[in-house]
Amino acid sequence: MYTIKSYVFPETLEEADELLQRDARTSVILGGSCWLKLGRRRIARAIDLTRLGLDQIEVKDGCLELGACVTLHQLETHPAVTSRFDGILGNCVSHIVGVPFRNCATVGGSVFSRFGFSDLTCALLALDATVVLYRGGEVPLEAFMASPIAFNDILLKVRIKDDGRRAAYQSVRRSTTDFPTLAAAVSCLDGQWTVSVGARPARAVRCERAAACLNEGKGAAAAGQAAAGELTYGTDLRAGADYRKKLAAVLVRRAAEQCMEENKG
Numbered sequence: 246m247y248t249i250k251s252y253v254f255p256e257t258l259e260e261a262d263e264l265l266q267r268d269a270r271t272s273v274i275l276g277g278s279c280w281l282k283l284g285r286r287r288i289a290r291a292i293d294l295t296r297l298g299l300d301q302i303e304v305k306d307g308c309l310e311l312g313a314c315v316t317l318h319q320l321e322t323h324p325a326v327t328s329r330f331d332g333i334l335g336n337c338v339s340h341i342v343g344v345p346f347r348n349c350a351t352v353g354g355s356v357f358s359r360f361g362f363s364d365l366t367c368a369l370l371a372l373d374a375t376v377v378l379y380r381g382g383e384v385p386l387e388a389f390m391a392s393p394i395a396f397n398d399i400l401l402k403v404r405i406k407d408d409g410r411r412a413a414y415q416s417v418r419r420s421t422t423d424f425p426t427l428a429a430a431v432s433c434l435d436g437q438w439t440v441s442v443g444a445r446p447a448r449a450v451r452c453e454r455a456a457a458c459l460n461e462g463k464g465a466a467a468a469g470q471a472a473a474g475e476l477t478y479g480t481d482l483r484a485g486a487d488y489r490k491k492l493a494a495v496l497v498r499r500a501a502e503q504c505m506e507e508n509k510g
């Protein structure tokens with residue numbers, strides 16, 4: 246459990262940024278606090294973003310925009326999200342703990358943290374998403390995922406081009422609500438594929454060779470094999486590296502097959 250000395254509700258983004266910059270080492274931006282509260286931490290200033298209108302889901306300028314304070318459960322229920330990309334964003338979070346938890350955990354907290362096990366970042370990578378930061382501006386999620394975490398910026402929203410692409414997500418868990426042992430996501434737009442693999446257990450990354458297999462019509466099984474060979478896999482308490490490698494071949498194949506089926510429909 247953490248302790249908080251001062252809890253503030255900034256009324257503007259400028260004020261939130263100014264409070265954070267005063268001392269980014271001891272100030273903390275709050276998402277739903279689901280992860281933060283597991284730690285033992287003394288927080289000098291907790292900055293609550295809930296008065297800044299960041300809880301909106303909008304279709305704007307040709308993009309689906311997810312505000313940082315949007316909850317994971319909203320991704321499962323909001324028609325603008327469930328009706329797009331074959332519902333991948335709702336599907337990918339549906340195994341995370343339970344609905345009351347997903348009513349608290351936010352898009353901002355999930356994406357900013359860049360957890361290796363993150364279901365959401367794996368799916369967003371396959372959708373070519375970008376993140377919008379207060380200081381850093383709009384950055385491709387792929388670059389953001391590869392960068393170290395700096396606690397001096399605020400994630401404002403995630404943007405995804407509303408381009409009608411098809412998409413599918415697959416994960417394996419040791420039990421229903423456990424962290425994923427491995428996860429894979431694919432998307433397809435006009436015959437061009439994007440593939441990502443997460444919970445390796447390192448952070449999710451794109452698989453260019455697997456995508457090339459699909460672009461060249463070599464089939465889902467070949468793409469799975471490419472993903473297994475292309476990426477590095479590690480060992481932790483959930484699985485060994487070899488098992489994860491095998492899972493990658495299976496999950497990428499299944500996701501690609503699912504997406505091909507959706508494309509037929």
Ligand SMILES: Cc1cc2nc3c(=O)[nH]c(=O)nc-3n(C[C@H](O)[C@H](O)[C@H](O)COP(=O)(O)OP(=O)(O)OC[C@H]3O[C@@H](n4cnc5c(N)ncnc54)[C@H](O)[C@@H]3O)c2cc1C
Binds near residue numbers: 274280351365
């Ligand atoms: C028991 C448990 C099981 C979980 N299982 C899974 C799982 O299976 N799959 C999965 O993908 N995830 C899982 N998660 C992670 C969860 O889905 C959330 O990603 C996590 O709780 C963080 O979201 P939050 O909104 O609670 O963030 P918080 O806990 O509030 O914040 C997390 C971090 O992000 C920072 N932050 C929050 N919002 C912003 C912002 N807008 N800008 C800048 N920094 C920000 C905070 O300062 C903090 O450092 C699990 C978490 C828990 C506690």
